[in-house]
Amino acid sequence: xEPFRAGADAALASWDVASLDAAARQGNTTAMVALGKRLLVxxxxxxxxxxxxxxxxxxxxxxxxxxxCMAATLRGAGAxxxxxxxxxxxxxxxxxxxxxxxxxxxxxxxxxxxxxxxxPVASDHWRxxxxxxxxxxxxQPPDPTQISEAPRVWSIPGFxxxxxxxxxxxxxRGKLRPAKMYNRQTKKESYLxxxxxxxCMFDIADSGVILLLLRVRISLVVCLPTFNMEPPxxxxxxxxxxxxxxxxxxxxxxESGTRSERAATFLLALNDEFEGGETEFFKTGLxxxxxxxxxxxxxxxxxxxxxxxxxxxxxxxISGEKWLFSQWIRNAPYAEAVATRRLDS
Numbered sequence: 001x002e003p004f005r006a007g008a009d010a011a012l013a014s015w016d017v018a019s020l021d022a023a024a025r026q027g028n029t030t031a032m033v034a035l036g037k038r039l040l041v042x043x044x045x046x047x048x049x050x051x052x053x054x055x056x057x058x059x060x061x062x063x064x065x066x067x068x069c070m071a072a073t074l075r076g077a078g079a080x081x082x083x084x085x086x087x088x089x090x091x092x093x094x095x096x097x098x099x100x101x102x103x104x105x106x107x108x109x110x111x112x113x114x115x116x117x118x119x120p121v122a123s124d125h126w127r128x129x130x131x132x133x134x135x136x137x138x139x140q141p142p143d144p145t146q147i148s149e150a151p152r153v154w155s156i157p158g159f160x161x162x163x164x165x166x167x168x169x170x171x172x173r174g175k176l177r178p179a180k181m182y183n184r185q186t187k188k189e190s191y192l193x194x195x196x197x198x199x200c201m202f203d204i205a206d207s208g209v210i211l212l213l214l215r216v217r218i219s220l221v222v223c224l225p226t227f228n229m230e231p232p233x234x235x236x237x238x239x240x241x242x243x244x245x246x247x248x249x250x251x252x253x254x255e256s257g258t259r260s261e262r263a264a265t266f267l268l269a270l271n272d273e274f275e276g277g278e279t280e281f282f283k284t285g286l287x288x289x290x291x292x293x294x295x296x297x298x299x300x301x302x303x304x305x306x307x308x309x310x311x312x313x314x315x316x317x318i319s320g321e322k323w324l325f326s327q328w329i330r331n332a333p334y335a336e337a338v339a340t341r342r343l344d345s
Contacts, residue, residue: 012030012031012034013034015031015034016044017035017038017044017045017046020034020035020038021035024055029058029059029062029063029064029067030059030064030066032055032056032058032059032064032067033055033056033059033064033066033067033070035052035055036051036052036053036054036055036056036059036067036070037052037056037070037205038052038205039051039052039055040052040053040056040079040080040203040204040205041203041204041205043203043205049079049080050080052080053074053079053080053081056070056071056074057071057074057081059071060091063094063098064098065095065098065099065100065103066095066100066102068091068092068094068095068098068100068103069091069092069095069100069102069103069106069208070205071088071091072087072088072089072091072092072095072103072106072209073088073204073207073208073209073212074204075087075088075091076088076209076212076213077204077207077212079204085135088209089107089110089130089133089135089209090130092106092107092126092209093107093126093127093129093130096126097123097126097127101116101118102208104116104118104126105163105167106208106209106210107126107129107130107133108129108163109161109163109164109167109210110133110135110138110209110210110213111129111132111133113161113163113164114161114162114163115163115166115167135213138213138217139213139216139217139220140217140220141156141159141217141218141220141221141295142156142157142158142159142221143156144156144221144295144297147286147288148281148284148286148298150283150284150309151281151283151284151298151299151307151309151310151312152298152299152302152307153281153286153288153296153297153298153299154221154296154297154298155288155290155294155295155296156221156294156295156296156297157290157291157293157294157295158293158294159217159221159268159293159294159295160214160217160268160293160295161293162292162293164210164214164293165268165269165270165271165292165293165323165325166270167210168211168234168270168323168325169234169270169271169323171200171202171206171208171234172200172234172236172323175200175206176198176199176200176236177198177199177200178196178198179195179196179197179198179199179235179243180195181194181195181246194243194244194245194246195242195243195244195246196240196241196242197235197236197237197238197241197242197243197314198235198236198237198238198241199233199234199235199236199326200233200234200236201231201232201233202231202232202233202234203231207232211232214268214325215229215232215327218266218295218297218327218329219329221266221295221297222264222266222297222329224263224264224329224330224331225333227333227334228263228329228330228331228332228333228334229327229328229329229330229334230262230327230328230329230330230334232325232326232327233325233326233327234270234323234324234325234326235314235322235323235324235325235326236321236322236323236324237274237277237314237317237321237322237323237324238317238321239317239318239319239320239321240316240317241316241317242313242314242315242316242317243313243314244313245282245311245312245313246311246312246313247300247306247308247310247311247312248262248265248300248310248312248328249261249262249300249301249306249307249310250262251306260330260331260332260334261300261301261306261330261331261332262300262328262329262330262331263299263300263301263329263330263331264297264298264299264300264328264329265297265298265300265326265327265328265329266295266296266297266326266327266328266329267279267295267296267297267324267325267326267327268293268294268295268296268324268325268326268327269289269290269291269292269293269294269295269296269324270292270323270324270325271292271321271322271323272289272290272291272292273320273321274317274318274319274320274321274322275317275318275319275320276315276316276317276318276319277289277314277315277316277317277318277322278314278315279296279312279313279314279315280312280313280314280315281298281309281310281311281312282311282312282313283309283310283311287315298310298312301331
């Protein structure tokens with residue numbers, strides 16, 4: 001029941017569900033994790049999240065490093081397994097002890113706000129590190145400063161560490177696709193002429209504990225719960241790319257007739273090695289271009305109605321590459337987003 005060795009993940013990416021299932025039944029834990037991830041989100045597989053979670057849990061119990069990392073994410077999200085931040089950290093410790101670079105990086109970011117340098121560590125390093133982690137302190141955001149009243153815009157310098165930002169960029173590379181925009185007439189996302197950048201959307205299989213904690217931190221500063229959040233995105237702008245004037249509210253109702261609206265937009269600057277690319281608000285001419293780790297959020301509604309003062313744009317990038325984390329937050333629970341919970345365990 002040993003997991004596949006080097007290169008296994010890349011090889012399994014091309015396997016179909018039947019082949020993964022056959023290998024998983026023979027005890028290949030890497031196949032269990034690969035199939036489990038697909039089943040969690042219905043990616044090139046049936047949408048069977050409970051079965052996916054069961055496979056990942058079994059692989060973690062057998063000591064598979066990737067299975068332990070994924071199990072930590074599920075526990076942190078409370079997704080198809082009991083929620084426990086404490087157990088999530090324990091899973092990351094065991095994964096790091098078994099050689100997982102991903103787990104080592106996540107633990108180091110939570111403990112020290114920096115990336116793991118990859119140097120050899122003592123055999124008890126990760127367990128000792130676990131004892132000094134303060135999760136409540138890690139999620140506590142800096143105080144925001146309101147920089148505009150119409151529209152309502154807040155700035156939060158130093159919201160996230162450089163290590164967190166660089167991790168998000170790395171995890172988005174190779175997964176970018178041409179970005180779409182929400183079409184209010186069709187109520188679907190489609191390619192529109194006003195947008196020519198790329199994006200990468202993260203689902204539960206791609207997120208990791210660091211992204212879950214980032215979303216908890218966002219919820220605390222915006223004062224809206226994580227289960228109101230849509231799946232987060234990383235946006236990429238090459239020179240000449242932009243997102244023209246638009247609103248983020250969607251004017252959408254659910255089956256019961258209750259309006260589900262994007263109440264707020266949170267943006268995190270993931271890098272600052274570019275020129276241009278400011279976020280512009282047309283009502284006042286306010287332009288914001290944060291440094292790496294700076295946060296910005298703004299309200300899309302006022303007094304329960306769409307706020308047309310929130311018209312904004314991402315101006316063209318002149319040189320370099322712009323990377324941006326984007327999180328839309330509804331005024332009601334968002335059914336497709338997996339809820340993360342406050343640090344209560």
